[in-house]
Amino acid sequence: MMYLDLLVCLVLVLSGVAAMNTRNLVSAAVMVGVVSLLVSYLFLRMGAPDVAMTEASIGAGLSTIIFLIAIRRTEEEER
Amino acid sequence: MKQILSVVLLLAMGWFLVGLVPLGQPTEPGRVAQHYIDNGIDENRGANLVTSVIVNYRGFDTLGEVTVLFLSVAGAGFVLRRRDGLVRHEHRPSSEILQTGARMLFAPIVVFGAYIFVHGHLSPGGGFQGGAVIASAVMLLLLADRSHHLPHGLMHWLESMAGFGYVMAGVAGLVVAGSFLSNQGVLPLGTWNRLFSAGIIPIIYILVGLKVGTELSSLLDVMIDTGRPARQEGGRS
Numbered sequence: 001m002m003y004l005d006l007l008v009c010l011v012l013v014l015s016g017v018a019a020m021n022t023r024n025l026v027s028a029a030v031m032v033g034v035v036s037l038l039v040s041y042l043f044l045r046m047g048a049p050d051v052a053m054t055e056a057s058i059g060a061g062l063s064t065i066i067f068l069i070a071i072r073r074t075e076e077e078e079r
Numbered sequence: 080m081k082q083i084l085s086v087v088l089l090l091a092m093g094w095f096l097v098g099l100v101p102l103g104q105p106t107e108p109g110r111v112a113q114h115y116i117d118n119g120i121d122e123n124r125g126a127n128l129v130t131s132v133i134v135n136y137r138g139f140d141t142l143g144e145v146t147v148l149f150l151s152v153a154g155a156g157f158v159l160r161r162r163d164g165l166v167r168h169e170h171r172p173s174s175e176i177l178q179t180g181a182r183m184l185f186a187p188i189v190v191f192g193a194y195i196f197v198h199g200h201l202s203p204g205g206g207f208q209g210g211a212v213i214a215s216a217v218m219l220l221l222l223a224d225r226s227h228h229l230p231h232g233l234m235h236w237l238e239s240m241a242g243f244g245y246v247m248a249g250v251a252g253l254v255v256a257g258s259f260l261s262n263q264g265v266l267p268l269g270t271w272n273r274l275f276s277a278g279i280i281p282i283i284y285i286l287v288g289l290k291v292g293t294e295l296s297s298l299l300d301v302m303i304d305t306g307r308p309a310r311q312e313g314g315r316s
């Protein structure tokens with residue numbers, strides 16, 4: 001379990017860095033969603049299921065979708 | 080020079096953070112937290128202590144949180160509101176898979192969200208989480224069928240009634256027990272770990288769930304459906 005946690009932490013940091021460095025806005029938004037999902041796993045492992053549920057449903061679900069809608073909207077306006 | 084400065088600044092901030100919490104060591108609960116742990120079950124009969132803290136001990140704080148959410152959704156709706164003279168998007172119809180899947184999954188997801196906030200005092204989760212789950216079901220429906228519209232009158236009515244009910248539950252505590260949002264004596268506390276227990280906590284969490292669900296759903300509806308400005312001759316957009 002310890003090694004799984006370390007692996008999750010590593011992937012979390014990597015996807016955060018990837019979200020900052022990528023030029024593609026859509027994949028950056030998806031990377032931020034991945035960070036939220038992994039953080040919610042870590043919350044669950046540390047014994048905070050309430051916070052984990054909030055993070056998974058709002059951080060990984062709704063805010064990713066809102067980012068995607070906003071990105072598509074602004075691209076349409078600029079064209 | 081700038082990069083060296085930022086690295087030094089980051090190292091200093093990291094050093095402060097390391098000093099703040101010893102890594103991997105759980106800290107001792109303070110006196111207030113110790114009181115919640117020792118007496119929370121007796122005072123509220125809620126199986127989920129986190130919910131007891133959020134809705135009862137820190138209930139006033141939660142009322143403020145709900146108000147902040149309402150204000151932000153109202154602000155977003157004001158900025159993104161549908162103006163006259165906007166062209167509706169001509170949508171490509173979504174795929175068969177998405178349409179059928181949305182139709183099949185909508186009801187189970189809504190029921191799951193309702194389960195989360197109805198059982199907020201028994202199991203992890205509560206009004207905010209359940210409301211977000213319901214909003215994601217609504218989002219699936221809106222993505223599958225763009226011509227679908229939410230009944231705005233019903234949504235606004237539900238939302239304002241939920242907020243009103245929250246304040247009324249607090250006033251009931253003020254009348255009966257002498258302090259706002261008190262849980263003592265308003266409703267029978269019942270038996271620990273039953274659905275009908277914990278006094279006004281499940282009622283408040285159901286109201287919070289309805290409020291968060293309707294607010295996030297109408298925010299998504301406004302965001303998905305805002306038209307783009309019509310390309311006018313004057314070039315104004």
